[in-house]
Each structure stands twice: as C-alpha cells, then as structure tokens.
Amino acid sequence: MFQVRIHGRGGQGVVTAAEMLSIAAFREGRHAQAFPSFGSERTGAPVVAFCRIDTREIRLREPVMQPDALIIQDATLLHQIDVFAGLVPSGYILINTTRTFEALGVGEVTNGLAQERIATVNASGIALEAVGRPLPNAALLGGFAALTGRISLESVAAAIRETFAGRIAEANVTAAERAYACVQTEIRERLHAQAD
C-alpha cells in the first residue's frame, strides 16, 4: 500500500487533489481511497486530505499517519503544523514553493531523505500562468507523477479531465504537464550535481 498525505489550506483544492489522485490510480487498475480529514472547512484554514493506493481492496479507515509521500500545497504551513509527522524514511516530499528546502528552513528534514525523492515546484505560479488562478492542486499531481513514478502523467491528465470540464480541464492538464517537466529537470540536475 502507498499512502499519500496532502497538506494545504481551505480553497486550494486539497480534497480535490486527493480525489483526482485516486481517480488516476483507479484508471491504472488499482484500488484507491481518497478522503478528507473532515475538519470544518474554512477558506485559509489548514486542510489535510489523504489517498491510499494498493493493488488490492483497501479496508483501512484510519487517517494516514505514516505517509509514503507528502504533498505540501502551501509552504506557510511548514512551521505552523508538523506536516512531516510520521513520514517513512524512504518517503517522498513535494512542496509548492519558489524557494529551496534550505531557504524554507526544512533542510534538516530533507537532507535525511533520498535526494531523488524530494522536489519543489512553483505550482501556484504554473497554475496562475496556465489556468489564470493560483490553484496548485492539478500541477502538483503532475509533479507527483514525475517525482514518484507511482502514476503516469497520462492518468493524471485523465483524472483532471474527469473532474473538470472543457477549458478549465485543459488548462489544468497543461499545468500538470509543465510541473511534471519541472520536477523531472530538477531531480536530474540535483543528481548530476551530486555525481559531480
């Protein structure tokens, strides 16, 4: 089982991101379970959503407490709540930001992880450009596909098209594709830098 926890703020499409991720996994023939943390939903308040992916039926209903991957939609949460709680040692981290892990003040966490399993991406900026609104969720799923390889970009695009319609869907697919490319490049460059 692969467990993903998504942190963001009310209004950023956190719950929709988990749902789209589950649809992408479903389209690849796997079982997936997406659910919100059931807080009182208020714009701007911290929101958590979860997605489990497995090759067999998922029966577990507890919140994801040992995530295999974290998607942080809003970097201002990093020092407000313990977003890294329970992350497994082999885990993945994807943060929506224009800054580096060190500049964000989370180098202590990310330095302990495999360098090909962590990435930052300016998902809000990509979404603003592609969609016209800084809603980072679809772009981050593209980045997640590149970072983890757990789902294909094609499945992410299909999930976006199932969730949104027409122009909005296509714009979000574009955002996901751009974020995918950015994350691929970032990891390749970091690994090259390490090799040098």
Add this chain to the structure above:
Amino acid sequence: MLKQIEGSRAVAEAVALCRPEVICAYPISPQTHIVEALGELVKAGDLQPCEFINVESEFAAMSVAIGASAAGARSYTATASQGLLFMAEALFNASGLGLPIVMTVANRAIGAPINIWNDHTDSMSQRDCGWIQLFAETNQEALDLHIQAFRLAESLSLPVMVCMDGFILTHAVERVDMPTQEQVDAFLPSFEPRQVLDPREPVSIGAMVGPEAFMEVRYLAHVKQMQALELIPAWADEFRRAFGRDAGGLVRGYRLEDAGTVVVALGSVLGTLKDTVDELRERGMKVGVLGISCFRPWPHGAVSAALAHAKRVIVLEKSLAVGIGGIVSMNVRNALGGRPAPVMTVIAGLGGRPITKASLARVIGEAESGLLGGTTFLDLDHGAVDRVLARERDVRRSGPIAENVLRMIGR
C-alpha cells in the same frame, strides 16, 4: 460498471436506479451530498417520474415521505444527527402505520456539544422506533444495501434505515461497482402497496386505537419486524446470485474459526478491525471479527451461533448510552444468554475520533491478558478529564464543561 466516486454519489446513483417516485430532502451534514446528487439527477431528467420536494425541516421531510408513501409512491429521504432526532415523532408514525419508506442515515454525533463528525449515536437513539436498521461497511455495501432496502421495506410494509458512517464513507472516494438499470429492475419489483390512499377506493389510514386493540397492533409490528430475520438472509443470497457479490445479511464473520477473542462491531470500522486482526493473527493471536449488518431486528440467533465458541467478546461501540455504557453490548450479552464468556465494551470513535489499528491492537491484547475492564473508552484523555473533575471539586462556578475540556486538552 466500475467507478471511482464519492460514497454519497454512489448511494444517490443506486437510489436513482431503484426508481423512487418522491424524494424529500432537507440538507444536513454529512448527508447533504446524497440528496444534492439526487436533485441534480431529477432536474436533468435522468430520474423520472420522480418528484423532488425541498422541505422546511426534517420533521417535514419525514411527514412528506409518510404522505407520499401512503399515496402509493416509492419514497426516499436522507438525514443525520439532530435531523434524525427532529424526525423522531414522525419516525414512529412511519413504522406504526407500516409505510415502506427508505432513508439513509449518514451517521453523525448528537450535540451538545455540537459536532459534525461520525459516530452512531443518532441511529442508536432511534433503535426502538420500529424501523429496520442496516449498517454498511463500505461504499459498495452502502449502495447495495439501498437496493435491498427498498425490496425489504416493500415486502414487509415497514420502513428501513440504511446507516453509513458520515464522512468516513459518505465523503470517501473509492471504487464501486454500479449495477445496471436492468439488474436493479430484475431484483426490485415495482411497488405494490398493502394500503393506499386512493379517492376511487377511499380508506382511512391512522385510526385511533384504544386499549382493546393497541396491544395487538404493536404485537404485529414486532412480528413483522422479526419476519425480516428470515427475509434478509434470503435476499442477501439472491442478491449474491444476481449481482455476484456479498452485501447485507444479518451478521458476517471474519476469521472466526478457532477465534478465542471475537470483536463485534458495526459499520466502516470493520475494515480497520479486519486489517488489525490479520496482523494479530500473524503474531499468533487467535482473534476474529463479527460484523453486525442488521441491528434491528436484532439477529439474536445469528449472533448467538457466531459467538458460540468465543472465550471472550469485545464489543466496539461508536455510541454511548450515558448512565450504563454500551448499547450493542447489552444486545450481545442478551444473545449469549447465560454463557460464561465475558463481554467487554469498548466505546470508541465518538464525535469522529479516529479509531486506529494501533489502539485496536492494544485493547485486544489487553483483553487477551485479562487486563481489559468491563467498559473502556478508547484513547480517552484521562488527564484532561481528571483536571476538569478536579476543577469542579475546587470551584463552584466551574463554567461550561465543553469549554473546560477544550482548555484542559491543551495542557
């Protein structure tokens, strides 16, 4: 057809496949998405003939359902929490009159203190109102139970509640297999009411009944509900043959063979329990699970048979009967008769507190070691509770309890 959709949407589509003719709706979390989706289906013309009636309260929702059902229409509504309580008087009327209404209860806690999250206090508070109560373990089972519920309700001319955990199921997006219209039509015959308000053949429904006949009418309500104990397993079998999967029935055992310790529970927590039991069995502990799919009528014989070889029974309850403890436990003890196996109550998940594998494994281990008491509150913050009690001893005007607990939890 396999779909990856929200539980509420799955239930709405399944209800639509049952061809309800009247849907009355009043929104309350976490049920709202179900009637919203049904409203969209009616508005789009995908569900017809069907009248979707927005009402002004839950009391009105049940009253409209009663009127529609008495007029011979297949009637559906959904509610949760205080909404179910607000219907309470009409619930007894629906069952007392023998009207086969189907209602989803998206289980949620009851205030005060106000809380929108899941537990079973709402439907448990109405366990004796004469409705049949079925509990869903997954979204697949929730949608399947609605199809069975209409058939059960109309055969017996009794109302049925399908209970599904609010948020945990209603708001979870997961895989469901949605049957076709043809499959549902083949399983669910058209509604042939036993009684109908028809101007061409006038009757009155709802007579005043005095001491000479009231006992007999109530006795028949009991007899009719007990008939469901025969029909529910029969239709679960027929459902399996028609749809190729298990849903409903009275009780369902999991790894009960050779299980010395059996955990009894209802609803979505059964999934977490099964995963826990699998892990405990790998450690050599002989543990099993008994899921109660039908809570009313109480499947006395099926529970008794399933627990026949248990050395100890843990009843995991998402509700609390203040002043005595567990509600399901009392029913389980009754089913065990005079047998010596201890029945321990574990109250868990009140107001949406997560029930984790780790906590379940701990209490099961305590039960096997003889350390678990008669009634336990899973993951209760004893420190906070003790501080509130201490403050109440020291200060006469100690203030509101909920606010005091919130303050003490942080310390």
